[in-house]
Amino acid sequence: MKNTRITLLSLAVLCLAGYSQTGGRPADVKALKDNEARWNQEYAAKDLDKIVAHYADNAVLMATGFPSTSGRDEIRKLLKTMVDDPALSLKFQASRVEVSSSGDLGYTQGTYQLTMTDPSSKQVIHDHGSYVTAYRKQPDGSWKAVADIATSEAPPPANK
Numbered sequence: 001m002k003n004t005r006i007t008l009l010s011l012a013v014l015c016l017a018g019y020s021q022t023g024g025r026p027a028d029v030k031a032l033k034d035n036e037a038r039w040n041q042e043y044a045a046k047d048l049d050k051i052v053a054h055y056a057d058n059a060v061l062m063a064t065g066f067p068s069t070s071g072r073d074e075i076r077k078l079l080k081t082m083v084d085d086p087a088l089s090l091k092f093q094a095s096r097v098e099v100s101s102s103g104d105l106g107y108t109q110g111t112y113q114l115t116m117t118d119p120s121s122k123q124v125i126h127d128h129g130s131y132v133t134a135y136r137k138q139p140d141g142s143w144k145a146v147a148d149i150a151t152s153e154a155p156p157p158a159n160k
Helices: 002-017 026-044 048-052 072-083
Strands: 055-063 089-099 105-117 124-137 143-152
Touching: 026 048, 026 089, 026 105, 026 124, 026 143, 048 072, 055 072
Parallel strands: 055 143
Antiparallel strands: 089 105, 105 124, 124 143
């Protein structure tokens, strides 16, 4: 929990400091864009192992309609139910990519489109919204998501 708070605090500082996607770290910005392009391909292929590999061991995933999930193993359990859904389609596109001047923290912000089967109604639903994913650069130079937060922009279903 302490590492999560530190990471989220670091992300807030990064955002407030206003580091630019064009300032000083274009290779890291490109690496994050390429990382998310691969991640989209892996969702299209429904490759659970590769999808989960984008998360750090202590990552946090928060998405509308799901409980906040911490740790790669718990994230795997949640994502397995999504990947097993024949209707699943997830596409996301960053409109902003920023990296700290130190090059060890970065984030992407953008929009997503999701199609999946609602676990309650068993009906296929179409959702869209926005997301922010915070990344930490790993010792091997790869980027792993440490906080992945999505929020739906679709109106809630009408009460019947």
